[in-house]
Amino acid sequence: MxxxxxxxxxxxxxxxxxxxxxxxxxxxxxxxxxxxxxxxxxxxxxxxxxxxxxxxxxxxxxxxxxxxxxxxxxxxxxxxxxxxxxxxxxxxxxxxxxxxxxxxxxxxxxxxxxxxxxxxxxxxxxxxxxxxxxxDVEDYLAGVLIMASELSRLAVNSVTAGDYNRPLRISNFINELDSGFRLLNLKNDPLRKRYDGLKYDVKKIEEVVYDLSIRGLAKESESAGDK
Incomplete structure (x- = not known):
């Protein structure tokens, strides 16, 4: 040739x-x-x-x-x-x-x-x-981490809508999610960077829950739920 x-x-x-x-x-x-x-x-x-x-x-x-x-x-x-x-x-x-x-x-x-x-x-x-x-596992995990960011936004907007119990449930869910990711030894750079953002989502939601607790709204919501 x-x-x-x-x-x-x-x-x-x-x-x-x-x-x-x-x-x-x-x-x-x-x-x-x-x-x-x-x-x-x-x-x-x-x-x-x-x-x-x-x-x-x-x-x-x-x-x-x-x-x-x-x-x-x-x-x-x-x-x-x-x-x-x-x-x-x-x-x-x-x-x-x-x-x-x-x-x-x-x-x-x-x-x-x-x-x-x-x-x-x-x-x-x-x-x-x-x-x-x-x-791929990596693509699945990336999708889950994007959802975590969306849920932190939902927690904030729930308060605006007068749903004071939802942020508490979101907080419990995100904390469980964070614990799960801590079990993984992530070496994929993009995925690792996205996971690093999860701690900010956790902090943001915790601030919402703390504010509700200080204002007594979370307790009122839980009491209403019990009734």
Missing amino acids: SVTEMFSYIQGFLSADQDIREDIRKVVQILEQTAREILTVLQSVHQPSGFKEIPTKCAKARELFCTVRTEIADLKTKFPVEQYYRFHEHWRFVLQRLAFLAAFVVYLESETLVTREEVAQILGIEVVREKGFHL
Whole structure:
């Protein structure tokens, strides 16, 4: 093979690779748009009247996850299955955002931590790497940490809405989450940096709870709950 033929072959390879990346980007753009739509729906729970609409908003979000599953099914066809990690960076960010949104929906519904398996089911993907398009542990954990920041905001807005008991429940949940992350030996730099932000979320929520306790609102809320 001559030098010219060799580089012509390489150019063909690069062109084919670029076509794959372009196809992937198109699907990822739709996923990003859908993620924004889901977030817009869920953001309304931060409004004073939003707490009463949590079940409705969660149901609407789950409907939009149907679009996510359809687009991810399309995304799976855009690249050779064995080259998942070669193109992973194209969808890593949006997958983390979708994991966060799934975790937030589950928390709003049941005030529990979503499992990695549940997130994968909501997104229509696998957990086991060997089965194909899957949810990495790191992407799942990143989504959970994004949710923690969202919950710290919810704790503050709960007080504005007159729901004084919710920050206490959020505080207990976030403290358990923090304890869980402390068990992990995180060496992934981006994930480690995101985890470092969790201590600020914990502090922010603790300040809200402390303020409620000082003002006696937390006790009043608990008494009302007991009645």
